[in-house]
Amino acid sequence: MTPWEVAIAQAEVTSQMILYTQAPIARKTRVRGVLPAPRRSAAVRIALGGRKSGLGDLSTIYEIPLLRGDEEELVPWDVVSRVRHAAAGVRLYSSDQVDTVLDTTLVRLVEDVPGKERREDRAHTLLTVLSCPTPTYEEREKESSLLVGFLYLRKGRMRLYVRHQGDPDVVGCDVRLAEAGPAVMAEVFSRSQDRELFEEPADDPHCAAVLDLAH
Known part of the structure; x- marks a missing residue:
């Protein structure tokens, strides 16, 4: 693969x-x-x-x-x-x-x-x-970004794991669920490509970097 x-x-x-x-x-x-x-x-x-x-x-x-x-x-x-x-x-x-x-x-x-x-x-x-039809394999294949995982964190937060086509690394985007409205949803794929905002993932081996979107 x-x-x-x-x-x-x-x-x-x-x-x-x-x-x-x-x-x-x-x-x-x-x-x-x-x-x-x-x-x-x-x-x-x-x-x-x-x-x-x-x-x-x-x-x-x-x-x-x-x-x-x-x-x-x-x-x-x-x-x-x-x-x-x-x-x-x-x-x-x-x-x-x-x-x-x-x-x-x-x-x-x-x-x-x-x-x-x-x-x-x-x-x-x-x-x-x-x-709400699930995207087909062919549709996902053409996407520029994909949600490849998620993890419930503490204190009402969730980490979203994102992959961008052409980039082999996974980025973890941390959001606060109570505030995860349209604005945050729109940011996940776009801002997870901004390397200047990246932080070290600490003890999480499932991503290469973390982006904090918990406003």
Whole structure:
């Protein structure tokens, strides 16, 4: 996969996972972040926690490769199935599958699991396609900028992970949710290209720089 193909796949997974920030993906567990894997890897990380969890009290982060062993690309529902399967019960993992990132246990999910869309998943797809159609792969391919992830932070803030075509690095844009109106939304893609405003991402390995848009 080219760097931009990886970004498109991460953007598609991000779009799918937004549903599970509002409804549990397994039991009472919700998605609290979608993180583009570091070092430009063809993988995505899904951060889980409770309804109010954010950076600092996440329960688990699962890393999933975007390609199967046969080089076939995973579709977003495959990612949902793997996360749902892992989060639904206690699993045993080898030591090389487990690590720590953002002070949270990181588990690398490498095995295929039986994938099955639930009735509510199909309903969500139907309703969103009819009310606000998801961009096609070809449409995303032509975009100049993509949202490739997000993460709930503390104190009502969220980090938005942005990629620009032609730039292999990810920029994290921090916003305050209570103030994230049209003006902030308009700034995310445009101002995240202004390198003079960049700050170091501290302990976040999922972006090369951070831009504070929390007015």
